[in-house]
Amino acid sequence: MGKTPILRIIYASTHPTPVRSTCTPTTQARPEIVVLLCDADIKRKRETNTWNHLDGRPFSKEERALVLSATRVEFEEIQEQFKRYREYRRTVDEAPDALERFLAPFMERLAEKKLGNAVELMNEEERAELDHLLGLIVEPVRPFAPYAL
Structure with missing residues (x-):
């Protein structure tokens, strides 16, 4: 059974329709990923296909998972840092x-x-x-x- 016009007006005034944004939501760069990527030995990564810190230590499994989850926002933040x-x-x-x-x-x-x-x-x-x-x-x-x- 549908709502009567009066009920639709009452419902609409108490339950506003969500406004859809056409803008992409802004997200924050995750500092832990930015710091980790800034400490990554990119040259060695290209040569060996392994993730290492600049001091030579290999990334832990958790660190590898973090860098692999990096978004464009994190890479843009790294560019800003540099x-x-x-x-x-x-x-x-x-x-x-x-x-x-x-x-x-x-x-x-x-x-x-x-x-x-x-x-x-x-x-x-x-x-x-x-x-x-x-x-x-x-x-x-x-x-x-x-x-x-």
Whole structure:
């Protein structure tokens, strides 16, 4: 027996029809898979068809199952991780030149061209930038680590 028009109106107002989305749902990358894949020796995988960590340890059965369940989202996240690391390395590599460009206007104003004299001409923001650039130069380069930057 069908519903009367009144019952259909009451039912419709209390049981809304679900709206179907035409968008693909966004999913999150699983960090444990991203970390594992970033530690995978891909060259050895191609040569031996076995999964190993970068330090040579073979993947456990559970780790193999995890990497085999990786989705496009995880691989995209890995690309983003490496992109951020390459940007960090580029910044570190360019730091000496950036420091020279940063100091040039201060040194031009000085008769005695010493860093200490240049610092006296700087405001707080400029000193912070100087500290940042010097830190990039003197700190050892950090190795790649997923989710570190």
